[in-house]
Amino acid sequence: MVKKKPNILVVNDDGITAPGIKVLLEEMQKIGNVVVVAPDSAQSGMGHAITLGRPLRLDKINLYEGVEMYQCSGTPVDCVKLAVNKVFKGQKPDICVSGINHGLNNSINVLYSGTMSAAVEGAIEGIPSVGFSLDNFSHDADFSYCRPYVISITEQVLANGLPKNTLLNVNFPQTQGFKGIKICRQAGGHWVEEFDERIDPHNRDYYWTTGKFVLQDRGEDTDSFALANGYVSVVPTQFDMTAHHAIPELNSWSFDHLEGTTKHSKGEK
């Protein structure tokens, strides 16, 4: 029996010319039919943004021989939406892989990351999806150690599927020779901004966003802990943001006085 090769959508947020996406598409070509739809410029920190106020471009390009590639003027999430709707024409790919990001997307960075938001969008569309990120912002980052992990994780997702409404957030530490894989939860942490204030030639203030990440969670079951100890972290990630545990507490709040309020407010405006 001949197994059908899977159709693989490759996206990223560093832009279509980034070395990280080249590594990812090269690995994916070993196991499937690859289509790349990626931003035409760097889109780091775009989170789950979509483009509504201006039109989008989607252009087929020939960047690497034998690879079907499209560059998009929009965000990483726009890329996934256009890929599903205009490139795959509603025939969903078997898997959506995003990255490999130049820089970590563990902990709270899952929210800011265009790489992860593209994977989240894939999952929302019902496609098994994985985001990959390496702890190295450099254009010349060495992704070679990631390659066997990328293949193995992708093959396991293709073979096993993923639990309903979940995707994977995979992060690689900046070491040569990983100790293995740890299934983790997202570590608690946040960025403390240090805006770099400057004066332009017209004497007006402006700011560059800079900051440092503050880890607020020493749990040994977190992605931050795994990465700090040389492991590849894999966080099953979901897009249901409901704090289910908080529902009983909120139900104890008293809003009874409001139920008739709208009648009284009718005349106020």
Place this chain on the structure above:
Amino acid sequence: MVKKKPNILVVNDDGITAPGIKVLLEEMQKIGNVVVVAPDSAQSGMGHAITLGRPLRLDKINLYEGVEMYQCSGTPVDCVKLAVNKVFKGQKPDICVSGINHGLNNSINVLYSGTMSAAVEGAIEGIPSVGFSLDNFSHDADFSYCRPYVISITEQVLANGLPKNTLLNVNFPQTQGFKGIKICRQAGGHWVEEFDERIDPHNRDYYWTTGKFVLQDRGEDTDSFALANGYVSVVPTQFDMTAHHAIPELNSWSFDHLEGTTKHSKGEK
């Protein structure tokens, strides 16, 4: 004993001139010291985007008499970060309220919404935060029925606090006279895109993002159900995106063959 008036940060994503933020700041002035930091243009659909590749402007303006207001060239999340860092100068406000959004942010829209992402960012910064949205996209939307609910919910949050690492996603249905408040979970649903393809005067394709929301969840405990039945929906929302329930299943996957992989791959590159 004189109670200190709370310091209230007001943000939105429709832009600082939107009628919805005027309603919100007017209500907040009744109970606290208000500071508004909002985008200088419409930022709908910006999700959790932050501005990294270009500098930010933050300008004090006098739009409404007696209100401390700043317009920002960045995203809703940038507004919160700049407010905390540059306006409140690290002295966190007692509450962050976002909106009132022109248009619903229930179900999966929590991810795309700049209004909700601003509230999420407030919560990440440790500030009790609430996003408010009305089921009416119109500039001339009638927010008058929302007013007593906005005040009551804000006062309850100030009095009770919120469970750790949670915020509230409040949505108002498009009816005059709400039936009351329902504490809900986020309904399952997604957008099906229908890109509007056009040809520009230079004979190049471009696309406008359009689509329709498809509800995939008939649960009577969801925000979508509450709204459809005339109730104000309140969803406790969290920024831990870990699919905790999926961890055991992923731990059953076999990655053992990888632990030594990196040694072998050293020579490959």
